[in-house]
Amino acid sequence: MLGGTFDPIHHGHLRSAIELREALGLDHVRLIPCHQPPHREAPGVSSEERLAMLEVAIAGEPGLMADDRELFREGPSYSADTLASLRAEYGPQARLVMAIGHDAFLKLGEWHAAERLFDDAHVVVIERPDHDAPLPPALEALIAGREVETVQALMARPGGQLLRLSLPTRMAISATFVRERLALGDSVRYLLPETVIRHIEAHDLYRPQSE
Incomplete structure (x- = not known):
């Protein structure tokens, strides 16, 4: 599971998904658009449109x-809740993984029902090489005794453990930057798949700001 607002989906999201699948030996990666983000204001583009952009991207x-x-x-x-539904769908023995970025990881101790995440899945943190600050106390308590060092150790169980993973490519693209360029009418070529750019243009999304 790789969740996010995907507002819009870009090459950074997509490359991370592919590299996660390869590094962890996953059957597949489910990209799940967040309908009502608990930790930020609602996106300006509907969930349906964000899903449509994701579908044409992949x-x-x-x-x-x-x-x-x-x-x-x-x-x-x-x-x-999303992981609980995936666990119910796949059964108790399937190995499930939730991947999150390092910034989200630092706030994991504040998430709703954070302990339940480990009841249903492993958590894989996409590391930021330049970040070595101490972890918040709530996060330290949440992950105590859960961290493993290798993919093999992670996959020995259906869930409940944490792995910090460095991916080969860390594309410094942010959806905020993409939206800003779109709002100004600037080019986003090579930041997004061409199929997503065509969808944005056809549906008049993230329209340029008027003078």
Whole structure:
């Protein structure tokens, strides 16, 4: 599971998904658009449009799947609830992984029902090589005794452990930067898949600001 607002989906998201699948030996990666983000204001583009951009971005890419389950659940889109639904779908012995970036990891101790995340899945943190600050006390307590050092150790169990993982490519693209360029009418070529750019243009999303 790789969740996010995907507002819009960009090459940084997509490259991380592919490298996660390869590094962890996953059958597939489910990219799950967040319907109602609990920790930030709602995106300016609808969940349906964000899902549509995701679908055109990964069309034909083996191992990447768009998952719309959060769009049909009322209330905030809590990851604990999403993982519980995936665990119910895949059964008790499947090895499930939730991947998050380092910034989100630092706030994990504040997430809704954070302990439940480990009841249903492993957590894999996409590391930032330049970040070595101490962890918040709540996070230290949450992950105590859970951290493993290798993919093999992680995959020995269905869930409950944490692995910090450095990916080969760390593309410094942010959705905020993409939206700012789109709002100004500036080029976003090579930041997004061409299929996503065409969808944005066809549906008049992130329109340029008027003078």
